[in-house]
Amino acid sequence: MIPDNNIKEMRQILYEFLDQKMEEDERIVVIDADLSKSNGTYNLRKKYPNRAFDVGVAEQNMAGIGAGMAAYGFIPFISTFVPFATRRICDQVAVSIAYANRNVKIIGSDPGIAAELNGGTHMSFEDIGVFRSIPNMVIFEPVDVIQLKKALPQIVEYEGPLYIRFFRKWTPTVFDEDYEFNLFKGDLIKEGKDITIIASGIMVYEALLACKKLKEKGIDGELINIHTIKPIDRDCIIKSARKTNRVVTCENHNTIGGLRSAVTEVLSESYPVIVKGIGVQDRFGQVGKLPYLKKAYGLEADNIVNACMDIINN
């Protein structure tokens, strides 16, 4: 896919928001662990040298400093790559941030296959599963720049630990500028009657392509974006499943512990239907660019179409 130069990168949106918000709100601080250039936060320290700073390659300390600053009345955004924001500092997040219920926003960039050439060591497919089972944690995964822009003010407004599973580069837009965002509500992107497709993050665009392909086959798919995976919008999922009786989930994450798990937990208690999960099938990461990795892990629109047809035909 060729990047559209008219669309900014996700990290540019994050930077612009923080740059403006830090001026208005002195409680906001930004803490990086030597990845600020990757995450777009580097230039903040020029304008706000006391409130935007680096702790070096020391993520555990970053989490603790964030918790301490939150206990002092600040709203810290701590920022690094997904694996270091989640599995490396899981205990610091669990105890100093979540158990102590500190108002820390955790930015983990390069979710799943977005780690691309950094490969298996940097490619977390388990982060949602890990954080989903920690009480007090909110998990948000933006789809595009429009959604991210609308989400960030609500994220600051929300008081409590929150994880942003942050695709930082260019990504195609799915939403219109006039789209109404609610941090705790799923988005009904396309209404349909035959099958429900529930997608998050970069998989929403693939799911949108899948809906078009299904239409050619005479299948009317309903597409829902779950951007906040925890707490999940139960009503939106149940309502759609009641209508279509068939569900496919799409995630850039292990299907164990992630969106599929979250959706099936909801449906199994309220309205059990067949749920097929498109996502990483319990494998580790590897090096590659996005197109290769999408193919390698079965994260393409065609994989979604096939899963839908499987359910419909059986």
Add this chain to the structure above:
Amino acid sequence: MLDIDLLNKKCIDIRKLIVNQIGGLGVGHIGGSLSVVELLVYLYYHEMNIDPKNPDMEGRDRFIMSKGHGGPALYSVLADKGYFSIEELDTLNKPGTNLPSHCDMLKTRGVDMTTGSLGQGLSCAVGMALGSKIKSDDAYIYCLLGDGEIQEGQIWEAAMAAGHFKLNRLIVFLDYNKMQISGTVEEIMDIEPVIDKWKSFNWNVYRANGHNINGIHKSVIEAKKSKDKPTMIILDTIKGKGVSFAEEAKVLSHSMTISEDMRIKAIKELDSEVDNL
């Protein structure tokens, strides 16, 4: 003015509260609670800018019990200071209590940070010291580390950051009682040369007898003269200090069962100490 006699008497009162608290339950972290009494009494009754009637007071000094299992010692001091009732100490670790083994800022009035997973409190203290610097509120941030605790890698991440950020109003104490759960610190994982370690991270380092309030006081006065470095005050302490059965249990006093007989004997022992003052 440092009223040594009053503070020494207070230490005995606090030790009695610790013994009754843990003894009432029958089991608990008595050794490491008794070893930090003089420090807590010095800080809470003499040094810290705090208001028990207004525990969330802006710009107050903070204390982070990074060795979270020292909870019973801190609770005794907080109750005696009036953050909550002395009777509440009897609920230690009982179902629904606000006084869990390890410190919990959401549950206990006066607790400044949740701790218990060792190695995390110093980072939180660094965060608070940075916050205080941004707000220019002139607060002091105090933090207490266990000697075994500084085997955690995160401690040294935080130590490096505190030196780097020149957090001169961060004053940290090491409860150097030389024992951890499984044995002596020296045999399990030696932390020596401990003075050199902290110095090399750009800290001021002082060393004092942790059971001598005057010595602690002198070190804190020096620490407060610092313009550009955080301070580590290494306190040589005795695990279980002031209660014979706990001192004699040595390493085993980390968390031990305490019978009613032991509790009564310990209280008598502490009462007789009052007469010796």
